Amino acid sequence: MEHLKPSPANSSPLTPLGFLERAATVYGDCLSIIYNTTSYTWSHTHRRCLQLASSLSSLGIKPGQVVSVLAPNIPAMYELHFAVPMAGAILNSINTRLDARTVSILLRHSESKLLFVDYFSKSLVLEAVSLFPGSLKPPVLVLITDDEVSEPLNASLAVDFIDTYEGLVGKGDPDFKWIRPKSEWDPIVLNYTSGTTSSPKGVVHCHRGCFVIAVDSLVDWSVPKQPVFLWTLPMFHANGWSYPWGMAAVGGINICVRKFDAPTIYHLIRGHSVTHMCGAPVVLNMLSNSLADNQTKLENPVHILTAGAPPPASILSRTESLGFIVSHGYGLTETGGIVVSCAWKPQWNLSLQQRERG
Amino acid sequence: MEHLKPSPANSSPLTPLGFLERAATVYGDCLSIIYNTTSYTWSHTHRRCLQLASSLSSLGIKPGQVVSVLAPNIPAMYELHFAVPMAGAILNSINTRLDARTVSILLRHSESKLLFVDYFSKSLVLEAVSLFPGSLKPPVLVLITDDEVSEPLNASLAVDFIDTYEGLVGKGDPDFKWIRPKSEWDPIVLNYTSGTTSSPKGVVHCHRGCFVIAVDSLVDWSVPKQPVFLWTLPMFHANGWSYPWGMAAVGGINICVRKFDAPTIYHLIRGHSVTHMCGAPVVLNMLSNSLADNQTKLENPVHILTAGAPPPASILSRTESLGFIVSHGYGLTETGGIVVSCAWKPQWNLSLQQRERG
CATH class of the missing domain: 3.40.50.12780 (ANL, N-terminal domain)
Structure with a gap:
């Protein structure tokens, strides 16, 4: 039966981002994240990711560009797995145990446009960025503060960081229409291997x-x-x-x-x-x-x-x-x-x- | 990073048939099917499905053709969900509660080339086939006997059925290279709705x-x-x-x-x-x-x-x-x-x- 042929023409691309939309619908009032005294529901998480994706777009992040993050397992790190690709961008998560030189290499190799920096890795990142040659523009930096560990914002924020993570969430539009991948083969993450054999190698995965x-x-x-x-x-x-x-x-x-x-x-x-x-x-x-x-x-x-x-x-x-x-x-x-x-x-x-x- | 683009070119099509291959590897010595006093392991089931797919190919069933089955939840019915598409064909499972006229319509509409018939539905199928107009060739019939209910083969087998299910399994090549879908969008099953609103409608699903x-x-x-x-x-x-x-x-x-x-x-x-x-x-x-x-x-x-x-x-x-x-x-x-x-x-x-x- 040659005429019996389902077609990709009208199908939705396979993407894990859809899981968040569904969770907000099905489990909207159920807990999604608990971190010390902070907790969110799936409805909150969905909204916060849309807001952050909206702010990334407003900052000029374009589909296919790389956005990096250097953070431990805090709520921001979880949200970025959705928010960055919801802006059409590619998430690059960097191992927090790397030294400044390696971080600098990864940021340059990935052509990262923006880097989210957990407050604890601030000096590491500032050093990594200082290693950029003058001809290369380093990524824009966003600071992830952490109320749970009472780290006060210091005066250097204005100089090195364009904003804080929560600042971007707060400014974002919760009704942002997130950017769906044009093709399910579009990149969603860029990870670097630990480089046991030579320099770290980049690995791209698609939606x-x-x-x-x-x-x-x-x-x-x-x-x-x-x-x-x-x-x-x-x-x-x-x-x-x-x-x-x-x-x-x-x-x-x-x-x-x-x-x-x-x-x-x-x-x-x-x-x-x-x-x-x-x-x-x-x-x-x-x-x-x-x-x-x-x-x-x-x-x-x-x-x-x-x-x-x-x-x-x-x-x-x-x-x-x-x-x-x-x-x-x-x-x-x-x-x-x-x-x-x-x-x-x-x-x-x-x-x-x-x-x-x- | 425009050059960061995974590609479908070298990927395997998504198909549920791969589950059987994996089960035979991972769970080869574990039970797959129990039916009264009959039992198989995943290694048996994999082998039997390959043998049946091989026999279907030998009978001239071509990729994209429809093979139907009229049977309750017996082991053959389970195996056909793998064996028919492993021959590249499209499985059409027919509701055993339909009348001869409707079965006849479905067989004609689906252009079914071969029909597996549980012994209990033998007279229903023979009647359905008798309703075919002389100009149309009915599907080849294969009888599924059932040792568990001690139904003896009767003399009419030679006339109406080209073989039995177990006969085809026995003749098949366990080393048959099953026919993988060229595209994951290729049809794997054709099901008819119960036709509550008008005539039954065919629904095609892909791998x-x-x-x-x-x-x-x-x-x-x-x-x-x-x-x-x-x-x-x-x-x-x-x-x-x-x-x-x-x-x-x-x-x-x-x-x-x-x-x-x-x-x-x-x-x-x-x-x-x-x-x-x-x-x-x-x-x-x-x-x-x-x-x-x-x-x-x-x-x-x-x-x-x-x-x-x-x-x-x-x-x-x-x-x-x-x-x-x-x-x-x-x-x-x-x-x-x-x-x-x-x-x-x-x-x-x-x-x-x-x-x-x-």
Whole structure:
């Protein structure tokens, strides 16, 4: 039947940005982000992202241009995963642990037009920008202040930064018509690999790719609707394995955290009934060496997804005995998230039962 | 950065057929299908589908041609959701409750080249074919016998049917290179609406569409990996809301059942530790009016997804009190599955607790 042919002509491009619109409709009055004493609903998050996208457009950011960010897992970092591409721009998240020289190289290589700077990375960024040759215009700088840690704005803001993050949100139009990708193959993010073999290499992912990996990452980790997700994996690390978008798809609660140690994690797990978290094997290590006061086990099981080299059996076993359900995967900046995972086999349950019976 | 542009040129088309290949790799030794005393692993299912696709090609079925099936939820019906498109053909599942005249119209309108016929629908199909005008060639017929119900092959096979389903599987090449869609927009299924307003209308879905709806249907119902799925929703009904493909994506176990009443369902739930099932509201009605002997509640909660008009509150409440977790959605043949669903709100849990407290 040659005439039976669906056509791409009238279809919507696949993009993870649609998850935010849907979350605002379906879960508008449900919590989206909690960060210390700050909290937002999905309705707030949607509105704030539209406002920020609107301000980026007003500042002259054009579709296809790169906007960078240097920040830990604070609400701004989450919002930028939507707001930057909603202005049609490409999000470039920079590892906060890089030195000024490398940051400077990345900013030049990416031709970044604007850089959001967490207050904690201010001096790093100012140094990175000072390394630009005189002939090259550095990106416009926007400061992300943090009321939660009571950092006062200092006098240098006017000199180095055109505005603050909240200033841009406040000035933005909540009715902004966000710029949909013309094609689902349009870039949405630009990430740099850690450069273990030579200089960092840029990796571009498109809207379609991030849609597919975000949904796949939910299915493969069996993430249910409305999970409570603790951000112990840096969002600058391969876009937090695509879970910034994934959490919008399932209407989850994002528990943001600037920096953490084991007591902080246990405090947040208990305080917010965390169900899911990701982290490098070192996070499992940290968790397995400590538990919150007066506890020998978590009150409710917490799913933890780790990736890279598998943690040693002793760490896995100790982490599981504390009440974590450990999943293990592997991915690359180049793959946009985890693309290989260890699928549990039913017969392993039997082995476990046999082992437990002794 | 105009040069930063991912390209469709080297990408794989989105298709749900890939789920089967992956299931055979990841879950090869895990159960895929259970039907009475018959059971298969994902490795078996993959092999059988390749063999059947190979036989369809050998019979001269060409990419883009329509292959129909008239069968209840037996293993063959599940396998055909993969095997027919793996031969490049378009699967047309026909409602087994239609009359001979309508079946005849659908076969003619779809220009079906081959029809798989469950033994129980044999006389219906022979009558439908007899209604073809002499100038039109009816589809080639293949009989699906069913050892589980001890239906002997009768003498008429040689006259009306070119082969049996198992005959074609047996003759097929397990190393067949299945025919991948040239484009993800190529048709994979042709379904007819029930024709409530006038004659049934044909709806064509493409590989991409079925990939997206299958994955979305898993995420939206929070289906975890390796569920045990009881087939109480006809697969001929909008392709079982895309769960034939979805179950391969999560390596689930498909519990097939030819026909059922409440005792059959409870027997299967208990016998196979069913976790998920779908059904029209009438199935909830059936379940809520009966429970297995000596039971007042299911041993483990079973997720049941219903669609269409919402069941009355009394049915919902009775079904939930028996241990079912009810989800409700809505979709159309035209949408390829459920596209609207009732997202549970956290505050409803509070209301429930308050109600329970009294």
